[in-house]
Amino acid sequence: MKTTRLRKFHQAKWDEPIIFELSKKGERGLLIPEAEKEIEESIGDGISALPENMKRKEAPGLPEISQMRVLKHYLRLSQQCLGADLNVDIGQGTCTMKYSPKINEIFIRSPKVTELHPLQDESTVQGALEIIYKLDTFLREISGLSQFSLQPGGGSSAIFAMASIIRAYHEANGEAEQRDEIITTIFSHPSDAAAAASKGYRIITIFQDKDGLPDVEALKNAVSNKTAGLLITNPEDTGIFNPRITEFTRIIHDAGGLCGYDQANANGILGITRAKEADFDLCFFNLHKTFSSPHGCGGPGVGALGVTERLINYLPVPIVGFDGEKYFLNYNLPGSIGKVRGFLGVFPVILRAYAWIMSLGALGLKEAASIAVLNNNYILNKVKQIHGASAPYAKGRHRIEQVRYSWEKLTEETGISTEEISCRMADFGFHLWSSHHPFIVPQPFTIEPTESYSKDEIDEYISALNEVAKEAYENPEKVKNSPHNSVVHKIDNSTLDNPEKWAITWRAYLKKNKIKD
Amino acid sequence: MNSKKGSAHPYIPNSAPEVKAKMLKEIGVNDIDELYSDIPETLKFKGNINLPQALPSEYALKRHVEEILSKNQNCEDNLSFLGGGCWQHYVPAICDEINQRSEFLTAYAGEPYEDHGRFQALFEYESLMAELLDMDVVNVPTYDWCQAASTSIRMACRITGRNEILISDTVSPDRLLVINNYCRPIVDIKTLKHCPKTGAIDLNDLKSKISPRTAGVYFENPSYMGFLESQGNALSDIAHKNGALSIVGVDPISLGVIVPPSYYGADIVCGDIQGLGVHMNYGGGLAGFIATHDEEKFVMEYPSRLFGITKTAVEGEYGFGDVAYDRTSFGLREKGKEFIGTCSALWGITAGVYLSLMGPEGMQKLGKAIMQKSQYAMKKISEIKGVKAPLFNAPHFKEFIVDFNDTKVSVKEINKSLLKHAIFGGKDLSNDFPELGSCALYCVTEIHTKKEIDRLVQVLSDVLNRTEI
Numbered sequence: 001m002k003t004t005r006l007r008k009f010h011q012a013k014w015d016e017p018i019i020f021e022l023s024k025k026g027e028r029g030l031l032i033p034e035a036e037k038e039i040e041e042s043i044g045d046g047i048s049a050l051p052e053n054m055k056r057k058e059a060p061g062l063p064e065i066s067q068m069r070v071l072k073h074y075l076r077l078s079q080q081c082l083g084a085d086l087n088v089d090i091g092q093g094t095c096t097m098k099y100s101p102k103i104n105e106i107f108i109r110s111p112k113v114t115e116l117h118p119l120q121d122e123s124t125v126q127g128a129l130e131i132i133y134k135l136d137t138f139l140r141e142i143s144g145l146s147q148f149s150l151q152p153g154g155g156s157s158a159i160f161a162m163a164s165i166i167r168a169y170h171e172a173n174g175e176a177e178q179r180d181e182i183i184t185t186i187f188s189h190p191s192d193a194a195a196a197a198s199k200g201y202r203i204i205t206i207f208q209d210k211d212g213l214p215d216v217e218a219l220k221n222a223v224s225n226k227t228a229g230l231l232i233t234n235p236e237d238t239g240i241f242n243p244r245i246t247e248f249t250r251i252i253h254d255a256g257g258l259c260g261y262d263q264a265n266a267n268g269i270l271g272i273t274r275a276k277e278a279d280f281d282l283c284f285f286n287l288h289k290t291f292s293s294p295h296g297c298g299g300p301g302v303g304a305l306g307v308t309e310r311l312i313n314y315l316p317v318p319i320v321g322f323d324g325e326k327y328f329l330n331y332n333l334p335g336s337i338g339k340v341r342g343f344l345g346v347f348p349v350i351l352r353a354y355a356w357i358m359s360l361g362a363l364g365l366k367e368a369a370s371i372a373v374l375n376n377n378y379i380l381n382k383v384k385q386i387h388g389a390s391a392p393y394a395k396g397r398h399r400i401e402q403v404r405y406s407w408e409k410l411t412e413e414t415g416i417s418t419e420e421i422s423c424r425m426a427d428f429g430f431h432l433w434s435s436h437h438p439f440i441v442p443q444p445f446t447i448e449p450t451e452s453y454s455k456d457e458i459d460e461y462i463s464a465l466n467e468v469a470k471e472a473y474e475n476p477e478k479v480k481n482s483p484h485n486s487v488v489h490k491i492d493n494s495t496l497d498n499p500e501k502w503a504i505t506w507r508a509y510l511k512k513n514k515i516k517d
Numbered sequence: 518m519n520s521k522k523g524s525a526h527p528y529i530p531n532s533a534p535e536v537k538a539k540m541l542k543e544i545g546v547n548d549i550d551e552l553y554s555d556i557p558e559t560l561k562f563k564g565n566i567n568l569p570q571a572l573p574s575e576y577a578l579k580r581h582v583e584e585i586l587s588k589n590q591n592c593e594d595n596l597s598f599l600g601g602g603c604w605q606h607y608v609p610a611i612c613d614e615i616n617q618r619s620e621f622l623t624a625y626a627g628e629p630y631e632d633h634g635r636f637q638a639l640f641e642y643e644s645l646m647a648e649l650l651d652m653d654v655v656n657v658p659t660y661d662w663c664q665a666a667s668t669s670i671r672m673a674c675r676i677t678g679r680n681e682i683l684i685s686d687t688v689s690p691d692r693l694l695v696i697n698n699y700c701r702p703i704v705d706i707k708t709l710k711h712c713p714k715t716g717a718i719d720l721n722d723l724k725s726k727i728s729p730r731t732a733g734v735y736f737e738n739p740s741y742m743g744f745l746e747s748q749g750n751a752l753s754d755i756a757h758k759n760g761a762l763s764i765v766g767v768d769p770i771s772l773g774v775i776v777p778p779s780y781y782g783a784d785i786v787c788g789d790i791q792g793l794g795v796h797m798n799y800g801g802g803l804a805g806f807i808a809t810h811d812e813e814k815f816v817m818e819y820p821s822r823l824f825g826i827t828k829t830a831v832e833g834e835y836g837f838g839d840v841a842y843d844r845t846s847f848g849l850r851e852k853g854k855e856f857i858g859t860c861s862a863l864w865g866i867t868a869g870v871y872l873s874l875m876g877p878e879g880m881q882k883l884g885k886a887i888m889q890k891s892q893y894a895m896k897k898i899s900e901i902k903g904v905k906a907p908l909f910n911a912p913h914f915k916e917f918i919v920d921f922n923d924t925k926v927s928v929k930e931i932n933k934s935l936l937k938h939a940i941f942g943g944k945d946l947s948n949d950f951p952e953l954g955s956c957a958l959y960c961v962t963e964i965h966t967k968k969e970i971d972r973l974v975q976v977l978s979d980v981l982n983r984t985e986i
Contacts, residue, residue: 019641029874030609035889036967046888049912051747056776059877061648070873074615080634083623103575115591117599118800119944127588141567153660156858194846194856200702203851241555273560295625296863297635338694342661343800361571370549371531378540398552426631437848454530487633491836492828499813502840504823506644508653
């Protein structure tokens with residue numbers, strides 16, 4: 001295989017103490033606007049209004065640190081973190097680590113966004129409501145469904161909202177008690193099972209057939225008059241498009257259930273295929289994945305939730321309406337499940353998604369999806385050539401936006417696991433995510449290139465992957481003891497599952513290790 | 518989109534025709550459409566998505582978006598007294614400096630090696646909150662207070678093996694909507710009456726409703742209506758005597774001057790960190806926390822990520838990782854604790870920065886200033902004929918109800934008039950709490966100056982005494 005240059009990377013290592021270790025008595029990071037003299041004269045110290053049992057007499061044990069030192073501490077920590085802006089972030093497959101355009105950050109930093117209170121009079125937030133309304137209409141076009149709620153704070157929250165709507169629908173038909181089962185598939189996101197279970201559903205999981213697709217015969221056996229609905233991804237984590245998806249939705253509909261489409265990641269199919277054509281009743285898009293809002297170390301995000309006409313009545317309140325002149329909040333959904341998040345959702349994320357779609361337009365969205373798929377199949381071709389790696393299922397076929405690969409052969413031959421390879425990839429400045437439990441695909445890894453990275457960047461990533469695989473065969477100790485060029489060395493995980501030793505806060509750490517503050 | 522003309526969109530490098538052709542050749546296909554061969558023709562969307570004309574020029578996009586945003590009026594150009602779960606506090610410059618860093622902004626779910634900084638920053642957030650809350654375990658943030666309260670309730674049910682929760686009837690209606698949906702059909706939510714004079718929970722009502730089915734008692738400090746629930750000890754005692762847990766929602770910004778719920782027997786504490794260095798963002802700044810003591814039976818019931826500190830192969834080096842990861846739904850799917858996914862981590866990092874800057878004295882002085890300014894506002898507002906603040910005879914923090922009933926004017930009309938004077942009056946409570954009549958929830962924080970409070974009082978007085986309404 002042709003190899004591109006391997007970067008001689010070393011991540012920043014500041015050996016930065018824990019924030020509490022920086023404390024020096026008397027230092028201050030920020031002074032606050034205290035009450036004016038006249039207020040003090042009129043009111044006194046204010047605290048005397050508290051009953052004795054409510055007064056905090058000892059100050060909280062926070063550190064005392066001057067301003068620049070606080071800044072420096074967190075800047076140093078930031079340098080010890082590998083964001084998509086810095087690396088070729090294709091190794092966190094399923095996460096859609098695409099480019100988050102900087103102009104959108106300028107938009108969300110405007111005081112016209114940051115200084116809006118969610119309870120302001122509608123007449124004062126016409127701009128914000130317009131953005132929410134228009135994004136809703138864009139997503140209707142992209143999905144073919146009839147109405148979106150942008151309230152859910154993430155994909156899992158949107159899944160919970162879908163399960164809630166499914167339940168409310170069956171309640172309205174007097175079938176909620178009888179229909180207590182949700183069907184999902186093993187290669188759909190764990191939250192499709194977990195969030196539905198949190199809503200009280202029994203979960204039936206359909207496993208894959210020999211082609212890696214959910215087994216339609218198993219689905220036929222699973223449905224009954226107890227079926228409330230289906231929550232499914234397509235393509236699933238394998239990146240294989242399920243061509244029989246309408247058979248799935250038909251089987252569920254015939255049994256009286258509703259079909260929810262987990263489109264958290266729809267990055268390969270924008271403008272290509274829609275929820276509507278596959279007969280889904282509900283769907284959601286993660287605006288922090290497909291629609292470019294940055295992931296923020298794990299949120300805030302938005303799981304934009306769409307439904308067909310007959311389910312609008314069940315959406316969380318309020319939705320945004322437009323009367324031809326003014327945008328307004330509509331609480332008039334008599335069957336509403338209520339709310340799944342405070343107020344209207346995460347507006348900065350909504351705004352970024354709006355701006356991203358406006359920059360690309362209909363053709364641009366399709367181009368983004370097509371190039372994401374091109375990049376993915378380009379990588380598939382390359383990874384298959386890496387000794388020890390394989391792409392289970394769908395032999396000889398193309399994939400959509402990602403592929404779940406396996407190091408099974410490499411592990412068998414060298415003893416090196418996905419987790420160890422992932423540590424070694426960090427030495428080259430790359431992520432290779434190891435979290436794909438349960439390991440249905442042995443020693444799994446998932447690569448999802450999105451549309452954002454150039455061919456050269458992709459080649460560089462592949463070179464590193466190739467190099468690490470080679471090392472696994474030739475110098476396994478080097479991989480086993482990695483990372484070598486990252487911030488820290490092999491972590492001792494033994495304390496993290498031990499209640500006697502785990503320390504989730506600094507104060508717990510000090511207590512458990514008998515260290516004096 | 519101008520790809521048809523052959524030029525690549527700046528966000529899509531490999532749409533450059535030569536690169537594209539090269540890659541297609543390497544894969545061995547002629548056209549990208551071939552890569553979609555698994556998608557049946559019947560499922561393919563024919564035609565183009567119906568969207569407005571694209572604005573691929575960054576300048577054109579900027580003009581377009583800024584024009585829409587310019588239709589907003591904000592809480593800087595106007596004088597706002599809105600609170601009710603989202604609050605206007607001062608956001609230190611360094612909070613934004615840190616949460617805008619590319620490294621944090623665009624990171625996600627990397628390993629504790631290359632994302633060491635993310636793990637440390639969130640561990641420090643947990644630790645700083647733990648000091649404020651006087652608890653030993655704090656989670657990586659969940660969506661918001663609504664979710665934090667909902668999950669605290671579900672945790673209490675799992676810990677006690679019971680499925681009924683008693684909840685104060687002064688809780689925010691929005692929060693109650695989230696809690697009710699999150700709990701149905703697993704947990705029964707029953708409300709507790711409040712004392713009409715003080716707003717505090719009616720202890721007799723609690724005693725009559727608590728039973729061996731009760732998993733927990735949930736109340737807030739300060740309450741949604743701003744008053745303090747001073748009988749925390751009695752409430753926790755009644756819960757504990759009945760084998761139930763004490764669950765308390767708290768505004769963490771009050772904890773420089775007010776005792777944390779652990780002092781009065783809380784087992785699970787929750788709330789929102791938006792006030793700690795995060796802009797309101799039209800409600801997008803919310804992020805929820807959950808805190809407990811460091812007991813296995815509590816820790817094992819969190820659905821959230823819990824980042825812990827540990828050692829590495831190198832002596833003296835700190836490492837971090839997930840504590841008790843196997844309880845989460847990532848691996849266990851429906852057998853995990855509730856569910857976990859992307860929540861509000863960036864706001865957690867931000868709140869950590871905020872607490873590092875504020876320190877113990879900062880939080881004390883902040884709490885004091887908020888109490889002084891809000892008390893001054895209540896005093897001055899009460900000097901207006903027919904207006905009373907606060908409605909409840911109790912100590913308050915930051916928020917309070919203004920009672921306009923004696924003026925015979927509705928809050929809707931009052932707020933309309935205030936708006937003409939560039940003032941956002943307090944939230945109208947007459948729809949959510951019709952029994953209160955014409956009442957509004959006002960919020961005064963450290964950012965309000967004496968002059969601004971005086972201006973509110975002057976304008977209120979003018980609009981109520983003139984026929985301006």
